[in-house]
Amino acid sequence: MTEVLDQTPQAQAAPPKTGWRRWLLGPGFVRAAWMAPLFFGIGFLIVIGLRSIAHYEPLLNWLIVVTVAGLVTAPLGFLAGIGAFDYWVYYALGYPTRPEDHSGHGARSWKDYFRVNTDHKVIGVQYVVTTIFFFLAGGLMAMIFRAELAKPGMQFLDNQEYNGLISVHASLMIFLFVIPAFAGLANFVIPLMIGAPDMAFPRLNALSFWLLPIAGIIMLSSLAVPGGAFGAGWTGYAPLSVVGTNGNVWFNMGVQWAGASSIMTALNFLVTIITMRAPGMTFWRMPLLVWANFTTSLLVVLATPFIAGSQFFVMFDRLIKTNFFNFHESGYVLGYQHIFWFYSHPAVYIMMLPGFGIASEVISVFSRKPIFGYRLMALSLCAILVLGFSVWAHHMFVSGMANWLRVPMMVTTLLIAVPTGIKVFSWLATTWEGRIHLATPMLFALGFVSMFVIGGLSGIMLGAVPIDIHVSDTYFVVAHIHYVLLGGSLFTIFAGIYYWFPKMTGRMYNERLGKLHFWLTFIGFNLTFFPMHIIGVQGMPRRVSDYDPQFGTWNMIISISSFFLGASFIVFLYNAITSWIRGPLAGANPWHAMTLEWQVSSPPPIFNFDEIPQIVGGPYEYGVPGARHAVFNGAREHELEEARSP
Amino acid sequence: MAAHAEAHHGPPIAHQSSRVDAPTLGMLLFIASEIMLFGSFFTIYFFARVVAGPDQWPPPPFHLPVFVAGINTAILLTSSFTMHWALQAIKRGNRAGMQAGLVLTLALGLTFLLTQIREYSRVGFSPQDGAFGSTFYGLTGLHGAHVFVGLTILTFATIRAFRGHFTAAEHRGVEISGIYWHFVDVMWIVVYTTVYIL
Numbered sequence: 001m002t003e004v005l006d007q008t009p010q011a012q013a014a015p016p017k018t019g020w021r022r023w024l025l026g027p028g029f030v031r032a033a034w035m036a037p038l039f040f041g042i043g044f045l046i047v048i049g050l051r052s053i054a055h056y057e058p059l060l061n062w063l064i065v066v067t068v069a070g071l072v073t074a075p076l077g078f079l080a081g082i083g084a085f086d087y088w089v090y091y092a093l094g095y096p097t098r099p100e101d102h103s104g105h106g107a108r109s110w111k112d113y114f115r116v117n118t119d120h121k122v123i124g125v126q127y128v129v130t131t132i133f134f135f136l137a138g139g140l141m142a143m144i145f146r147a148e149l150a151k152p153g154m155q156f157l158d159n160q161e162y163n164g165l166i167s168v169h170a171s172l173m174i175f176l177f178v179i180p181a182f183a184g185l186a187n188f189v190i191p192l193m194i195g196a197p198d199m200a201f202p203r204l205n206a207l208s209f210w211l212l213p214i215a216g217i218i219m220l221s222s223l224a225v226p227g228g229a230f231g232a233g234w235t236g237y238a239p240l241s242v243v244g245t246n247g248n249v250w251f252n253m254g255v256q257w258a259g260a261s262s263i264m265t266a267l268n269f270l271v272t273i274i275t276m277r278a279p280g281m282t283f284w285r286m287p288l289l290v291w292a293n294f295t296t297s298l299l300v301v302l303a304t305p306f307i308a309g310s311q312f313f314v315m316f317d318r319l320i321k322t323n324f325f326n327f328h329e330s331g332y333v334l335g336y337q338h339i340f341w342f343y344s345h346p347a348v349y350i351m352m353l354p355g356f357g358i359a360s361e362v363i364s365v366f367s368r369k370p371i372f373g374y375r376l377m378a379l380s381l382c383a384i385l386v387l388g389f390s391v392w393a394h395h396m397f398v399s400g401m402a403n404w405l406r407v408p409m410m411v412t413t414l415l416i417a418v419p420t421g422i423k424v425f426s427w428l429a430t431t432w433e434g435r436i437h438l439a440t441p442m443l444f445a446l447g448f449v450s451m452f453v454i455g456g457l458s459g460i461m462l463g464a465v466p467i468d469i470h471v472s473d474t475y476f477v478v479a480h481i482h483y484v485l486l487g488g489s490l491f492t493i494f495a496g497i498y499y500w501f502p503k504m505t506g507r508m509y510n511e512r513l514g515k516l517h518f519w520l521t522f523i524g525f526n527l528t529f530f531p532m533h534i535i536g537v538q539g540m541p542r543r544v545s546d547y548d549p550q551f552g553t554w555n556m557i558i559s560i561s562s563f564f565l566g567a568s569f570i571v572f573l574y575n576a577i578t579s580w581i582r583g584p585l586a587g588a589n590p591w592h593a594m595t596l597e598w599q600v601s602s603p604p605p606i607f608n609f610d611e612i613p614q615i616v617g618g619p620y621e622y623g624v625p626g627a628r629h630a631v632f633n634g635a636r637e638h639e640l641e642e643a644r645s646p
Numbered sequence: 647m648a649a650h651a652e653a654h655h656g657p658p659i660a661h662q663s664s665r666v667d668a669p670t671l672g673m674l675l676f677i678a679s680e681i682m683l684f685g686s687f688f689t690i691y692f693f694a695r696v697v698a699g700p701d702q703w704p705p706p707p708f709h710l711p712v713f714v715a716g717i718n719t720a721i722l723l724t725s726s727f728t729m730h731w732a733l734q735a736i737k738r739g740n741r742a743g744m745q746a747g748l749v750l751t752l753a754l755g756l757t758f759l760l761t762q763i764r765e766y767s768r769v770g771f772s773p774q775d776g777a778f779g780s781t782f783y784g785l786t787g788l789h790g791a792h793v794f795v796g797l798t799i800l801t802f803a804t805i806r807a808f809r810g811h812f813t814a815a816e817h818r819g820v821e822i823s824g825i826y827w828h829f830v831d832v833m834w835i836v837v838y839t840t841v842y843i844l
Contacts, residue, residue: 142806182661197659267675267679268672275664278663279663281663302679305679306689308683317780322774322784324690330698332690332698611841618760
């Protein structure tokens with residue numbers, strides 16, 4: 001897992017292979033195309049071998065073979081094939097490695113985005129583009145089941161298809177869009193913001209990106225596997241996920257791959273932020289985006305193993321008939337929910353804190369004012385981090401868990417409103433008497449603040465036991481989660497994409513289309529999800545493909561609005577693609593921002609900085625006369641020399 | 647700036663802003679994550695044993711080979727000392743000592759793993775035997791998997807040691823695999839105490 005640069009004398013590396021050998025044996029998709037089947041065979045033999053040693057009957061259980069060989073070893077073979085492990089294999093076996101060879105670094109043509117690339121900027125773009133692909137896939141699924149829900153009665157889906165669509169929609173949006181999209185933006189920006197040439201472990205970074213398409217393809221294919229689509233809902237509660245359709249196994253493994261990816265990325269962020277800050281960049285001078293990802297990464301590293309555990313138990317219960325959640329064999333069914341939510345409640349902060357960071361950047365820059373209460377903004381992130389671990393059972397008020405757990409969980413849940421409220425008021429105070437520029441990133445950031453307040457208020461209602469009992473598993477919960485995850489996370493992701501678009505591509509997006517995108521999304525979003533509060537309180541249950549005719553009118557409105565919302569992303573796609581190809585050149589610092597990523601060219605040079613800058617002040621001193629964040633171009637050496645001379 | 651960029655071919659050296667070096671910190675964070683993974687397995691173990699559990703644990707007619715596993719624990723603990731010896735040896739520049747320490751650690755770790763597998767075949771119950779069997783195999787199996795990973799890492803360190811890598815000044819490859827190995831050992835003490843003794 002660690003990547004250790006070898007300091008021992010380097011022998012001359014073997015000359016590169018030529019001709020067809022290079023084509024077949026060099027890292028790339030050709031090698032992946034034969035190594036993935038090879039590793040599938042190895043996995044197959046492992047399963048058969050172990051089963052024959054243990055005298056299990058029947059020897060050939062295809063579900064287990066597919067799980068081990070198809071969902072574990074074959075993806076590993078694919079990763080080995082594209083060259084994600086090459087360096088480590090050379091290192092581990094003591095062969096000469098080439099630490100000075102940067103051939104896998106930076107993008108010279110579009111093809112470099114389809115290779116294992118160790119440049120954090122390339123990886124960041126890879127992340128964002130991949131996650132938008134899965135976002136669109138998940139969004140299309142929502143369109144399909146909204147069409148089904150437009151009228152009462154069954155239209156064109158059966159129950160199992162409907163369950164599959166809502167389950168895969170949610171798992172794609174959560175595990176393949178929101179979490180990795182934030183990781184992608186942070187991947188691009190964090191090393192630049194802290195004045196580092198790259199991440200601490202560039203190869204680990206590349207590997208963690210390449211786990212993501214694997215996770216995504218596994219999750220997508222869980223819709224169409226023999227033995228029934230994954231339809232237990234994204235929470236995958238046992239015992240349904242144990243005894244239900246075989247698609248659950250795909251979900252289990254998809255979560256493992258996505259989880260491994262985010263743990264590795266988070267570990268990388270933490271090490272990068274702790275060990276690679278530029279001189280003078282103390283923790284209290286870090287931009288809030290860095291703070292946000294620091295706390296998020298701590299959450300990921302500490303919480304994600306719990307969902308890994310819960311999915312392992314479910315998978316074992318199904319595949320090798322263990323009894324973790326089998327009531328008849330004295331297993332403990334509720335244990336699943338406890339373990340799952342011990343991850344998944346911190347996970348909602350994993351899905352939100354980086355958005356807080358993006359909002360802080362954008363609001364400060366576009367209000368041309370220092371962020372209000374910088375230290376309290378950072379400390380409230382830490383408070384959310386700690387409190388986030390103490391509230392998981394508020395998802396289980398009606399599950400039949402121990403009654404004494406309810407009130408403590410309610411109190412801690414409501415307590416989280418305090419640090420969150422601090423953040424909301426700080427953003428508002430930042431805009432107070434600022435010179436506000438309503439460019440697209442700012443529109444999305446302000447849209448986020450207002451929508452997140454609505455989501456936060458319904459969150460407080462849901463955190464209170466009596467209301468939660470009433471609206472549990474109704475559309476009120478659906479409305480709440482979409483106000484925080486769509487109005488919250490998605491809006492900040494778009495704020496981030498528009499804000500850093502000029503930095504990532506070197507070109508400016510079309511401002512008019514950006515604003516059009518925002519207003520279409522904002523209106524469509526509210527028309528779609530606000531009525532869900534109403535029908536939720538009236539008792540329309542979620543996750544059911546048919547409903548009482550009294551909700552027909554609202555559902556028709558919701559479905560039509562959701563198509564409107566879905567169509568608004570066409571504007572975004574058109575804007576992003578055309579601007580990337582032939583938008584006007586953006587220049588280094590179109591927003592006149594102070595943070596470090598704007599002090600280098602757009603897109604940034606291959607190693608970010610020709611020399612590491614010296615940090616001399618806070619990152620948000622807009623409008624403060626004479627304030628500087630960083631000093632460049634030899635000024636650091638100059639100052640050091642002055643300090644040295646008597 | 648552009649002319650400057652032409653002239654230089656590598657990344658600027660990153661400023662080291664912490665006393666801990668990056669690979670060690672990375673390993674420590676990875677171990678924190680691993681501890682939480684064990685935490686989820688302990689959680690389900692105590693749910694099965696305390697919350698949903700039968701009156702007697704282990705539920706009759708099963709019983710656990712506490713003594714054999716105790717010997718095995720001693721073997722694994724010894725391997726931590728040999729690992730420490732290997733690291734101390736290379737810190738003094740004693741290459742042969744490091745090689746001997748690594749090989750001994752590997753041998754002890756392998757003995758532990760094989761004993762564990764032997765115990766599985768003779769213990770008298772399977773993962774399918776109630777939540778007791780599932781959680782027993784879950785915890786010991788998860789630990790066994792970590793021993794396997796630790797042995798793999800140590801094998802790589804050993805290969806490098808015999809190929810002439812590592813010096814008194816640069817031995818992070820041994821040091822960091824050692825940190826992981828110590829973690830595996832300490833974790834076994836917790837697992838052993840919980841599963842066999844408590």
